[in-house]
Amino acid sequence: MSEDEIRKKWEENPMLKPKIEKVAVNISVGKSGEPLENAAKILKDLTGQNPCKRKANKTIRDFGIRKGEPIACMVTLRKHRATEFLKEVLPVIDNKLATNCFDRYGNFSFGIKEHIEIPGVKYDPDVGIFGMDVCVSLSRPGYRVKKKRREKAKIGPKHILTPEEAKVFIKDALRVEIT
Numbered sequence: 001m002s003e004d005e006i007r008k009k010w011e012e013n014p015m016l017k018p019k020i021e022k023v024a025v026n027i028s029v030g031k032s033g034e035p036l037e038n039a040a041k042i043l044k045d046l047t048g049q050n051p052c053k054r055k056a057n058k059t060i061r062d063f064g065i066r067k068g069e070p071i072a073c074m075v076t077l078r079k080h081r082a083t084e085f086l087k088e089v090l091p092v093i094d095n096k097l098a099t100n101c102f103d104r105y106g107n108f109s110f111g112i113k114e115h116i117e118i119p120g121v122k123y124d125p126d127v128g129i130f131g132m133d134v135c136v137s138l139s140r141p142g143y144r145v146k147k148k149r150r151e152k153a154k155i156g157p158k159h160i161l162t163p164e165e166a167k168v169f170i171k172d173a174l175r176v177e178i179t
Contacts, residue, residue, distance in 0.1 A: 023082040028072040106166030
């Protein structure tokens with residue numbers, strides 16, 4: 001299906017046009033203590049939300065990680081906060097995404113090597129430099145029936161988001177180039 005056909009289909013039926021459901025931002029430090037607190041401070045400054053800590057699932061002696069020890073922090077952004085954050089972060093990767101960043105359901109992820117590359121962020125020697133993962137989930141209106149607790153329903157195969165549709169949506173909504 002070509003991009004024009006996809007856009008025409010969205011105009012005919014607005015329930016088929018995708019939307020950004022959520023953006024998950026993760027900084028994995030690998031150890032607890034002051035580095036994790038610094039990473040949480042950076043996430044709070046960037047997103048305006050309090051990050052939650054994530055614990056290790058198993059013990060890895062070579063890395064000095066124990067099961068249950070907090071080693072990462074993350075934030076989930078929704079609605080306009082998600083869109084605004086993406087508009088701030090995408091220039092770091094030159095508004096370009098590779099085709100292999102997309103999964104079969106239209107979601108995509110990318111990484112940022114250094115948080116100081118984000119416009120408006122200054123280097124603080126006391127905090128250090130951290131990289132982060134940004135995962136974006138796309139969905140169509142009506143996906144809620146699949147996830148709700150009462151009266152769950154299946155989603156038909158025609159309503160499932162494809163990677164091609166996700167790429168067209170991202171090009172239009174965020175002006176991203178797909179390579």
